[in-house]
């Protein structure tokens with residue numbers, strides 16, 4: 001159980017209003033993605049949910065508990081949240097195992113269980129062979145996966161991911177997406193996800209929040225955002241889209257003129273394929 | 286909320302305590318000193334200044350101080366910057382060894398350098414002089430240490446490590462990808478150094494130069510060992526001469542001269558902060574990076590030879606000279622089996638006065654370092670992790686204290702802390718501990734602040750989000766990462782306090798003599814060999830302690 005309620009959140013840095021009157025309820029088990037141009041306030045919003053920043057005004061609730069308003073403040077360490085930082089924040093003085101095991105140690109999990117759970121999670125992020133490496137012996141993408149493993153290991157009910165896959169190759173990204181999505185479904189986690197990658201946003205999310213200069217532009221399901229962009233900014237931001245109907249059959253999507261593209265996703269039957277004109281990627285709904 | 290309020294007060298209390306300490310023992314005494322130089326019993330007067338500056342010797346002393354300090358600063362930085370870059374950023378052979386060697390120079394008393402160079406470049410019998418004369422078949426000995434040039438030489442070779450430490454620390458902190466970005470844009474390694482590395486380092490370079498200037502300008506040991514025979518006076522030697530006169534007038538004259546010295550120091554301090562503000566380019570991230578190494582290519586061997594030569598001349602020969610002197614029976618003859626003696630080491634190890642002085646120094650330096658490092662840690666936390674109001678006040682006061690010439694600190698403490706204002710700690714170890722803290726706190730604080738800056742806040746946040754309380758996050762994340770710097774910072778306060786001479790010369794009493802003072806009196810009045818034995822003893826101690834710490838921290842300990 002973890003829903004997030006944000007009520008009239010504003011955030012100022014000095015005189016600059018970074019978040020402007022933001023209100024939204026993120027439901028339990030929901031996967032919500034924040035999408036928007038660089039510097040629009042995505043990280044700031046996550047950090048307020050995590051408790052590293054205090055909103056200038058407004059109220060944040062996790063489930064029924066007020067975690068932050070003008071009077072109450074629950075510090076981050078008591079919020080039971082998993083988080084991947086945009087800068088990874090992998091501890092340079094601990095090896096991969098110790099980094100990932102840390103949240104479990106803090107929660108007094110038994111030694112034998114820690115080992116088992118860390119190994120499971122490291123397997124999922126494809127880092128098991130690196131278990132004894134120090135962070136400065138890892139590539140950027142490997143460090144990022146350590147951060148992901150550390151966020152997932154304690155099975156938090158609420159997961160905040162700040163561009164967790166930005167440094168990975170397409171294939172690894174797909175496999176990590178799958179792992180995150182599986183975990184989310186299996187444990188019923190609520191996820192707030194920040195990304196610049198539209199494919200990521202559209203394929204994983206229940207709802208997408210398009211965000212610009214601290215103001216919500218549109219909140220909707222991925223397909224509705226594509227079909228009915230709320231305003232010029234959104235239309236421009238997501239780019240021109242063509243939709244084609246097709247049918248999934250045996251690793252292919254077959255279109256009406258018998259043309260096909262290969263497909264390895266998990267949708268079946270009749271689907272809608274969205275193709276962005278400014279890239280060769282496509283998204284299957 | 287209740288909790289939060291208490292938290293704020295807690296920070297305010299810390300700031301208040303540190304500021305109060307410095308105000309009481311540094312700012313107030315100095316203000317009194319200034320007051321005394323302008324006011325006598327009958328009111329405001331410039332008489333003292335007139336008296337001082339009608340005496341041409343004092344003008345010469347002032348000029349000498351300015352010249353030597355400025356030149357030492359320029360040469361010191363010119364040596365330290367390339368060395369720091371070579372040792373920190375390139376594939377120079379034996380980098381670690383060189384680093385240890387240069388840093389170790391910081392840990393020996395600067396006046397030991399004067400003792401060594403005196404023996405090497407004495408115009409008549411200096412070993413190196415004679416050697417060079419014979420080697421190059423010169424008509425005369427090439428060098429004379431008893432000159433302004435000689436003074437600059439010794440000051441430079443013993444104060445450049447201050448700059449080296451400051452600059453190489455900043456160098457290590459710099460994100461290597463910045464240099465890589467420049468190279469990928471087509472800049473040659475040299476161009477990269479000049480257009481990227483140097484500008485980013487500039488604030489540290491200015492800070493380093495300042496440190497050398499203040500240290501050289503307020504140094505007493507070197508000018509009094511080298512200057513006395515050459516009749517070269519500096520402001521510090523004049524001040525101490527005036528104090529030793531003992532009369533009230535002498536003390537006023539000393540005070541007045543000290544105010545002049547402080548004025549110079551402060552002008553330099555302000556000009557330099559004005560030039561580059563307090564900006565520090567911090568380029569650290571939560572990502573772990575490998576240090577990037579510039580390959581010297583065909584220059585690797587020639588440059589390594591050059592650095593080795595430098596190390597040989599500036600570090601190894603002087604240290605060896607002092608060590609050899611401590612075993613020499615007759616200083617007029619070269620060391621040989623018949624001229625060899627362990628007598629002076631026996632004196633060192635058996636004479637009770639030396640042992641007592643060493644104990645005094647050990648106690649006061651340890652206490653100064655321990656209190657100092659506690660303040661440094663608190664200040665580093667306040668400066669890098671909080672936005673507590675007024676946290677810059679103690680920061681400013683600490684910088685001010687270290688920028689104050691040692692003689693001025695000591696003199697001001699004598700004038701105010703010997704009962705005139707209800708506090709009498711004159712003739713006690715406390716007054717020394719306080720003086721050491723004021724003078725050397727900055728080195729410790731800088732070390733820890735820079736270590737804290739290297740810990741990206743997200744590293745702590747990651748621990749908090751994992752469920753750790755801030756105390757736990759401090760223990761698991763911050764402490765392991767800054768521990769080597771805490772140890773290093775402790776030593777940066779301990780070592781100069783341990784062998785301190787200038788302030789101790791003014792503050793000691795019969796019961797509180799320090800090892801620095803002891804060494805100095807042996808050198809000037811009794812026996813150079815005993816002095817050399819003490820100096821070598823300190824040297825051996827430094828090497829051993831360094832080695833142990835390196836073993837204990839698995840090579841992480843570095844200054």
Ligand SMILES: Nc1ncnc2c1ncn2[C@@H]1O[C@H](COP(=O)(O)OP(=O)(O)OP(=O)(O)O)[C@@H](O)[C@H]1O
Nearest residue numbers: 013014018036037038039040041042043044045086
């Ligand atoms: N500590 C701070 N002080 C002042 N301004 C800040 C601070 N942190 C962020 N900002 C500003 O707030 C705005 C939002 O920053 P934020 O990091 O939330 O952007 P973002 O959407 O995560 O961008 P990106 O996609 O590039 O990571 C930016 O304009 C940034 O300059």
Ligand SMILES: [Mg+2]
Nearest residue numbers: 042043086162
């Ligand atoms: Mg961001």
